[in-house]
Amino acid sequence: MAFCIHLIPWIRRGSSQCNFKINLQLSFQCCIFTSVIEDTSPPTRHGYRPDFRFGNTLVEVKADLHSFRNFRAALLQLAYYLSDDTDDRGLLVLVNPRITEAALRNEWRLIERALHPAMVRRLTLAVRRQSGIIPIAGNLKPALSKRLLLDNVDRDARVQPNRAPHSSDAILLVLLNQWFLRKGPMTNQWLMRAVGCSYPTVAKALRRLQDVIQRFPDRRFQLWGFPTDEWNRIVANRERAHPTLHYADRSGQPRNAESLLRRASKSGRNDIAIGGVIAARHYHPDLDLRGTPRLDLTLHSPDGHADLSFIEGLDPALERVTDKEERATLAIHVLRRQTSLFVAAPKGLPWADPVATLLGLYDARLEAQAKEFLDHLVMGVG
Amino acid sequence: MSSLPARGVMQQVAAAIPMECRGEIIVVGSLAAAYHFFGSDPNAVITTKDVDAMLSPNALALRNAKIVAESLFEAGWTLREDAQWGKAGDRSTPEEELPILRLHPAGNTDWYLELAAAPPEGRAESKVIQRLSTNQGDFGLYSFRFLALAEEDPLRSEFGISYARPEMMALANLLHHPQIGPEVVRGSTDKRSNKDLGRALALAWLSTERDRDALETWHPRWRTALERRFPKEWRDLALRAGKGLRALLDDKHKLDLDQATRLCNLSLLRGRGLGAEALRATGRRLLVEALAPLESAARTMPGA
Numbered sequence A: 001m002a003f004c005i006h007l008i009p010w011i012r013r014g015s016s017q018c019n020f021k022i023n024l025q026l027s028f029q030c031c032i033f034t035s036v037i038e039d040t041s042p043p044t045r046h047g048y049r050p051d052f053r054f055g056n057t058l059v060e061v062k063a064d065l066h067s068f069r070n071f072r073a074a075l076l077q078l079a080y081y082l083s084d085d086t087d088d089r090g091l092l093v094l095v096n097p098r099i100t101e102a103a104l105r106n107e108w109r110l111i112e113r114a115l116h117p118a119m120v121r122r123l124t125l126a127v128r129r130q131s132g133i134i135p136i137a138g139n140l141k142p143a144l145s146k147r148l149l150l151d152n153v154d155r156d157a158r159v160q161p162n163r164a165p166h167s168s169d170a171i172l173l174v175l176l177n178q179w180f181l182r183k184g185p186m187t188n189q190w191l192m193r194a195v196g197c198s199y200p201t202v203a204k205a206l207r208r209l210q211d212v213i214q215r216f217p218d219r220r221f222q223l224w225g226f227p228t229d230e231w232n233r234i235v236a237n238r239e240r241a242h243p244t245l246h247y248a249d250r251s252g253q254p255r256n257a258e259s260l261l262r263r264a265s266k267s268g269r270n271d272i273a274i275g276g277v278i279a280a281r282h283y284h285p286d287l288d289l290r291g292t293p294r295l296d297l298t299l300h301s302p303d304g305h306a307d308l309s310f311i312e313g314l315d316p317a318l319e320r321v322t323d324k325e326e327r328a329t330l331a332i333h334v335l336r337r338q339t340s341l342f343v344a345a346p347k348g349l350p351w352a353d354p355v356a357t358l359l360g361l362y363d364a365r366l367e368a369q370a371k372e373f374l375d376h377l378v379m380g381v382g
Numbered sequence B: 001m002s003s004l005p006a007r008g009v010m011q012q013v014a015a016a017i018p019m020e021c022r023g024e025i026i027v028v029g030s031l032a033a034a035y036h037f038f039g040s041d042p043n044a045v046i047t048t049k050d051v052d053a054m055l056s057p058n059a060l061a062l063r064n065a066k067i068v069a070e071s072l073f074e075a076g077w078t079l080r081e082d083a084q085w086g087k088a089g090d091r092s093t094p095e096e097e098l099p100i101l102r103l104h105p106a107g108n109t110d111w112y113l114e115l116a117a118a119p120p121e122g123r124a125e126s127k128v129i130q131r132l133s134t135n136q137g138d139f140g141l142y143s144f145r146f147l148a149l150a151e152e153d154p155l156r157s158e159f160g161i162s163y164a165r166p167e168m169m170a171l172a173n174l175l176h177h178p179q180i181g182p183e184v185v186r187g188s189t190d191k192r193s194n195k196d197l198g199r200a201l202a203l204a205w206l207s208t209e210r211d212r213d214a215l216e217t218w219h220p221r222w223r224t225a226l227e228r229r230f231p232k233e234w235r236d237l238a239l240r241a242g243k244g245l246r247a248l249l250d251d252k253h254k255l256d257l258d259q260a261t262r263l264c265n266l267s268l269l270r271g272r273g274l275g276a277e278a279l280r281a282t283g284r285r286l287l288v289e290a291l292a293p294l295e296s297a298a299r300t301m302p303g304a
Helices: A029-039 A068-083 A101-114 A142-150 A167-180 A188-195 A199-208 A228-236 A257-265 A276-283 A310-314 A354-363 A367-381 B006-016 B019-024 B029-038 B058-074 B145-151 B166-176 B192-210 B214-229 B234-240 B243-249 B251-266 B276-299
Strands: A002-011 A018-027 A052-054 A057-063 A089-095 A123-129 A132-137 A213-215 A221-223 A244-249 A272-274 A295-300 A318-321 A330-335 B002-005 B025-028 B045-048 B050-055 B102-104 B112-117 B127-134 B137-144
Touching: A057 A068, A068 A089, A068 A101, A068 A123, A101 A123, A101 A132, A123 A142, A132 A142, A167 A188, A167 A199, A167 A221, A167 A228, A167 A354, A167 A367, A188 A199, A228 A354, A257 A272, A257 A276, A257 A295, A257 A310, A272 A276, A276 A295, A276 A354, A276 A367, A295 A354, A310 A330, A330 A354, A354 A367, B002 B006, B006 B029, B006 B045, B006 B050, B019 B025, B019 B058, B025 B029, B025 B145, B029 B045, B029 B050, B029 B166, B029 B192, B050 B058, B050 B145, B058 B102, B058 B112, B058 B127, B058 B137, B137 B145, B145 B166, B145 B214, B166 B192, B166 B214, B166 B276, B192 B214, B192 B243, B192 B251, B192 B276, B214 B234, B214 B276, B234 B276, B243 B251, B243 B276, B251 B276
Parallel strands: A057 A089, A089 A123, A295 A330, B050 B112, B112 B137
Antiparallel strands: A002 A018, A052 A057, A123 A132, A213 A221, A244 A318, A244 A330, A272 A295, B002 B045, B025 B050, B102 B112, B127 B137
């Protein structure tokens, strides 16, 4: 049993004071599990560490896995790790793998033949799909299965795109977006809801940006100038603020961006928006760029469940690539804040917001066009 | 294997077929594919030694085969030399021992024309042999069950004879190999299933080279063809059409896919230097954009 104390900010309208309600809760499971999953980071061994620990189970999460080679590597890595400790168990969770459950079960039979039985007994394999957690092999305890379902396992994966960006980055991106679109000043509450963060986080971020924040008597605020240093920091670390998955064609016959977009528009998904060059041209028709080198889509994934199943419908010949030198034909930017701020289009998919669009240009290494688009946005405000 | 000019060979075959049979013969296999994809290029060549032609419909196949064969003999075409099958049979030769009719053009042993018949309706055997009696002796006229699909809406060459649609040849190959079988191509160690399933991938690749969305147009034609040619069992056939391909793309059959890739690079995909990875990706497109909708249609019960 544990006590959890939640400090809930409560601002009286028109008051300059910020009070806190103290919410005292008696809680058994919630706090215990939260601390187990989020606070226990296993140490590194052999240049590797599993994503998190749950009791005596070390959990490794692999998202969007599509080859047995990667599956075997992941499992062997976990087995190596476990071989240093006699008590721990290992769980490999595959999130939306492109390998079928039947094929994984067949593969497991080979693993049973290849690995020492004592090691096999300590390993568990499960798949997470939209329908839930599917045990494949080994002993998956119901409590852990339930917990994995509730706790958005892919959020905990070290796959960067599924990790929540720093809230301070997300706050700056929202402030910039509202400024570029001349949306006017906002309240703390609005910003907290848009980003999905607490009052102290917003307050801290605003303190950091105080040189470019304009405050109004009614406590609303907005940017009054472009925060160059902060922006440069965001661009330099854009994988953190704006995580991106890259996909390349493997058939030797890439579909062009327009074709991919047509297919995306038919996907029926309301959590994706057009970004990158196509959106930049929407916001700035004079953008100096011929052709469309790739399709950029922004995927709104506030709960960390990046459902990438639509990619197969865009082109089954696409495969995820991590080598930055490889030419991607599709980039998926994962947006983790609570509010997408997508801009509705008369038909088809909505537009990603201008800031996400801008970061997409940097990600595509279109620095000159990114600078041109940024200048256009800043001038538009000015 | 010889490098043959696809357009030139099609023209030569068409010219050799008696006018009265020209409308009842369909070129299938590598020449049909090469003519379809590269026929407009006079310099395009196809690496093969056999040109397959199917007499259609089955009801007229024996009569027409006799006319074609005797006409070719008269024009100087000669039986392909073969220690086992290079001599015509006679009335006493059992059907299964009859040689297949394989004829070289006069004075040219680079390639030969192989005659087959459209399969008889309602037969479930994968291969049927009929006796073809000619003035030069008896031959076996074989039919492969799934080549009935090649009869479906064939395309017309500029030389007046028809050739099978690429998507129908691809489906016939897919249906013929629901698994990676041990049977090898005569005279080699290459598996027949790898060659034929690889051919289906090559046809898909060449189709998407022209139009990236081409595979999405295949499944409605496949469904119509299956319903028409196999009305009682089209659903079962549709549901199993992707089995062999799925097996070939499975990591467990990596060596088979490598072999299929090598065979493709020796024939229809020659000079393109494609790796197994490209064929695997093409296979995924074929599964998702053509086979999955076909399977879905087959699962939908009538009236549902």
